[in-house]
Amino acid sequence: MRWRTLVASALLLVTAAACGPGKVSPTDSLVARASATDHLTIGIRFDAPGLSERTVDGRFVGFDVDVATFVASELGVAAKDITWRETTSATRETDLTSGAVDLVVATYSITDKRKQLVSFAGPYFTTGQDLLVRRTSPDITGPETLNGRRLCSVTGSTPAEQVRDRFAQAVQLVEYPRYPDCVTALLAGQIDAMTTDGVILAGYVTRDPELLKVVGKPFSKESYGVGLRKGDTQGVNAVDDAIRKMISSGEWLRSLNANIGPSGYQLPAPPEVTEK
Ligand code: GLU
Numbered sequence: 496m497r498w499r500t501l502v503a504s505a506l507l508l509v510t511a512a513a514c515g516p517g518k519v520s521p522t523d524s525l526v527a528r529a530s531a532t533d534h535l536t537i538g539i540r541f542d543a544p545g546l547s548e549r550t551v552d553g554r555f556v557g558f559d560v561d562v563a564t565f566v567a568s569e570l571g572v573a574a575k576d577i578t579w580r581e582t583t584s585a586t587r588e589t590d591l592t593s594g595a596v597d598l599v600v601a602t603y604s605i606t607d608k609r610k611q612l613v614s615f616a617g618p619y620f621t622t623g624q625d626l627l628v629r630r631t632s633p634d635i636t637g638p639e640t641l642n643g644r645r646l647c648s649v650t651g652s653t654p655a656e657q658v659r660d661r662f663a664q665a666v667q668l669v670e671y672p673r674y675p676d677c678v679t680a681l682l683a684g685q686i687d688a689m690t691t692d693g694v695i696l697a698g699y700v701t702r703d704p705e706l707l708k709v710v711g712k713p714f715s716k717e718s719y720g721v722g723l724r725k726g727d728t729q730g731v732n733a734v735d736d737a738i739r740k741m742i743s744s745g746e747w748l749r750s751l752n753a754n755i756g757p758s759g760y761q762l763p764a765p766p767e768v769t770e771k
């Protein structure tokens with residue numbers, strides 16, 4: 496009998512703790528969740544040099560990491576209380592809708608299709624889709640020169656979708672889950688070019704500057720937003736305010752100069768954080 500009483504009391508304690516102060520439901524605004532738990536789980540890429548990368552000693556560095564850290568701090572969450580979780584191009588929406596992450600800061604273009612599933616704050620950066628080629632391929636000068644060639648991109652990304660819509664007849668599209676897989680295939684001569692946002696491609700050139708180059712003729716406009724659970728207007732407003740503050744305080748430019756500057760990528764002007 497006694498052990499049953501003990502188990503029942505323990506269960507009561509656990510239930511009380513789960514419902515007590517500091518606990519929030521997954522449908523609460525990001526703002527309420529951040530202030531109640533002092534913790535955020537943020538989805539980022541682990542493999543985009545200059546933007547967001549996991550170092551060999553387990554740290555996370557890059558412009559997206561700085562944006563995420565700034566936003567978290569404005570929501571009252573210290574850098575040490577952020578859990579970084581890898582998200583890939585194809586999993587960003589489900590990572591948000593399943594509640595696996597609170598926020599996505601991962602080279603995430605704001606699109607109407609994605610807005611059906613998630614909400615966006617921002618934009619916080621603008622770039623354009625471009626091509627990465629081997630230095631030994633001077634004849635690839637734009638998407639119109641890809642006739643009959645193999646082009647690599649990542650499943651779930653806007654560049655892969657755009658290529659399918661605009662150049663599908665001419666190009667043989669090869670899709671991988673992650674961009675470094677495309678870079679490896681390009682270096683090995685298995686594909687002829689790779690496409691994604693210019694700022695991402697610039698980061699890969701810094702790794703192999705003697706072998707790779709960006710064509711440098713962007714053919715889309717990508718506006719990066721911070722992804723939140725759909726309908727969290729309070730969260731969107733709070734993240735918008737944080738992005739505006741990051742830009743006006745000079746921290747936005749400092750981070751870009753430090754993280755993207757070394758690649759030589761021409762930095763754009765700060766975007767206007769608008770109604771989405
Ligand atoms: N910004 C584009 C996108 O959101 C391409 C980069 C990526 O795959 O994350 O799809």
